[in-house]
Amino acid sequence: MVYTVTLNPAIDFVINMDNPILGAINRSENEAFYCGGKGINVSMVLKELGVKSTATGFLAGFTGKYIEETLNSKEIATDFVHLEDGYSRINVKIRSDEETDINTNGPMISDYDIHLLYKKLEELTEDDVLVLSGSAPKNVNDDIYKKILSKTAKSGALTVVDSTGKKLLNTLEFKPFLIKPNISELMDTFDTKITSLHDIEKYAIKLQTMGAKNVLVSMGEKGSVLFTDKKQVIVQSSPEGVAVNTVGAGDSMVAGFIAGYLKYHDHKPALKLATACGSATAFSQGLCTQKEIMQTLELIESK
Template sequence: MIYTVTLNPSIDYVIKLDNLKNGEVNRTKEEYVYPGGKGINVSLILKELGYESRALGFVSGFTGNYIKDVLKDKGLNEDFINIENGFTRINVKVKSSEETEINGQGPNISEKDLNKLYEKLDTLMENDVLVLAGSIPNTLDSSFYENIMKRLENKNIKIVVDATKNLLINVLKHKPFLIKPNN
């Protein structure tokens, strides 16, 4: 089985307008709403290619419920952990003469919630594939992906890491199966 982990999913609200004018009311020409997060994107593409996966991570509030509902409607197998505080972030992407992004921060993830994720990861079996993708909430340490790899190192799981900066650099010594560096 292929498992994807999205620790900081989002609703991506993409708006298009002719010209963004600061300090004025702007009207959109087009609007789109998508579940966002690199791990979610991997699961969506795998589904399109005919491969099953299970999407893991954290969601919270009405925005988290929206993401779960959309993924279920698309036939994805999701097993997100619902956390009690806050809400899953909303990212606004403004496409005009220049592209501007405003990314939300997302909820705080407690130690109890992290342990629930570790319990799910502990069930992975030999030859499963685990995709650790995207950013992590700022409340988690940049060694988080490395900690997951250490925890699973004797299970013969293929681990793919799609991350930036220290999230990626920290895992290299554990020799992931595949990496996707980002600029």
């Protein structure tokens, strides 16, 4: 079973409108709700790929209930810690000629709540995959992913960390199976500028020296480079297409890599499926569907 951890899930309230003006009453053209959070996105794309997962993390209040019901209605299992106070956040995404986002804080999480999450994850076995992705709520320490991995290290589960900065670096001693920084995350993590494949290689190998087994550096429309635990470097271009919405492309890529690796036990086809998922999401309005993934995979394979 794949377990995805989302510490601060959200409902994205997407409002499409012309010309929003601050300080005035604005009218929306149309609006929609989407359940989000990086781990949840991974679970949703895994579902499209026919891979079962359980979404865990923290939920609170009426919004938390909505997120859980939505996942369950899509037949995605959930095992969240339910917080006593507060509510899971609603992020407001205003879409007009420009994109304006208001990302809110989310509920407070106590040490006891964190302890409850550890308890759930202590049950992992070597047949499981653990995906840790996204930001942590404000009052949660940067070492949360490190602590989770320290509790689960003995299980032998495959681990994936999609994070940045200290939250990523301090997990490396637990030798995560896969990390997936994009270029700007790679630059932030090492507080440096990256301008060439040579630079990417230098920092990816540094991450491997620090403990990461496979490092997948994604570059949006420019594709990705995978540095494997077998010392291979695999460059993958992105298929051509019109990008409609790139939010969640990275999460889709993570889901595709996991599904591909579980199926083929080989990096190359896993990277192809990862790319198909990432690009299929970029080419569509929300997260990719199974049909869109297969169409995009055909485009990649016909190249």
